[in-house]
């Protein structure tokens with residue numbers, strides 16, 4: 088079994104109901120593929136954790152990558168695992184309030200490195216937690 092985590096930029100036109108629609112469909116489609124995971128959305132970016140068998144995980148990731156509702160997909164983690172973090176859900180949505188709408192460019196997480204972006208996304212300390220997952 089494998090875990091894949093990626094980060095992407097959400098399409099500017101997305102609204103909360105579109106995102107709920109993506110997740111509802113994903114939950115239904117993922118179950119028979121034995122894929123579980125979580126989708127985090129902060130108003131600007133996605134961070135998705137996908138867990139499941141290699142033979143369904145890799146094609147699904149390649150399909151998600153091509154989805155025009157997001158761009159700039161960066162794979163952060165792809166590793167073999169013995170247990171799932173999210174065993175119970177086909178796909179679970181977590182929303183985080185955007186924190187940088189009024190931030191100047193130089194202090195925006197966009198202008199920083201990837202761990203800083205992950206910390207901005209989740210809150211302080213999670214980049215370290217993700218690094219430990221690798």
Ligand SMILES: Cc1cc2nc3c(=O)[nH]c(=O)nc-3n(C[C@H](O)[C@H](O)[C@H](O)COP(=O)(O)O)c2cc1C
Pocket residue numbers: 109112113114116117126133135147150151152154156157178
């Ligand atoms: C951020 C994001 C996450 C997605 N996650 C999943 C997912 O976990 N499972 C899934 O089947 N589709 C997911 N999708 C949708 C797929 O990209 C794709 O639209 C879906 O699999 C249906 O593809 P089809 O319309 O070509 O059959 C996601 C899309 C986005 C934008």
